[in-house]
Amino acid sequence: MTRQSIFLVTLVVDTYDRAKAFYCDALGFECVQDEVLPEGKRWVVVRPAGGEGAALLLAEAAGEKQKVAIGNQAGGRVGFFLKTEDFARDHAAMLAKGVRFVEEPRREDYGTVAVFADPYGNTWDLIQHA
Template identity: 30%
Template sequence: MEMRLELVMVPVTDVDRAKDFYVDQVGFVADHDHVVSDEVRFVQLTPPGSACSIAIGTGLTQMVPGGLDNLQVVVADADAARAELVERGVDASEVDDQAWGRFVRFSDPDGNRWTLQQLPAWSAAGPGRDD
């Protein structure tokens, strides 16, 4: 059985502020922004090159805003990714070099935490990877 993770809910307090952060500062693509009813607004955002998107909005989840601790995405170059985030006004950590990768961390305005990982050369072309 094949399963693909394609959407992760990210709990936020202010949908417009979060959308601006993810699109204007982090560089995600705004796929959808629909007000379904007075209780539901669905905003889908996708990191460039990703098959998985995030959803922010109202009426989507019971999670507490800021409650996601460490969503992780893979980047080709941690230094370049960090430089781009900082240039766009994101408070991103220095690159953290580990044996299992190079990491940059940041949080959205609600405190949901993200990690960018540059895979080490020995695992970058592992099973299931074509990059």
């Protein structure tokens, strides 16, 4: 039986450097790759430091069709989920770095969760499973 996994998800952004700064500086992600490609493009991959699962390919929008997708990759729904083992620690660290939470933390049957937004308006759940 062959096993498969999703290892990379594209996130359309306005500029590589602004996105990389948010994900690496404010969220504490690590930059796995940042390589210059032809025609002024870059291959920028970030992921939660020490984390498992998929990484993000930060893709600078090229053309109007891609530009309108910035901040609306999930059609207004929470589109990304950041799992943590210490919600209080990570929530406080993110607030201290200026991350904008769009709701207060809440407890659900499945765990503790709060929604935050990236600089573009994409929404994320910060979640610690029960």
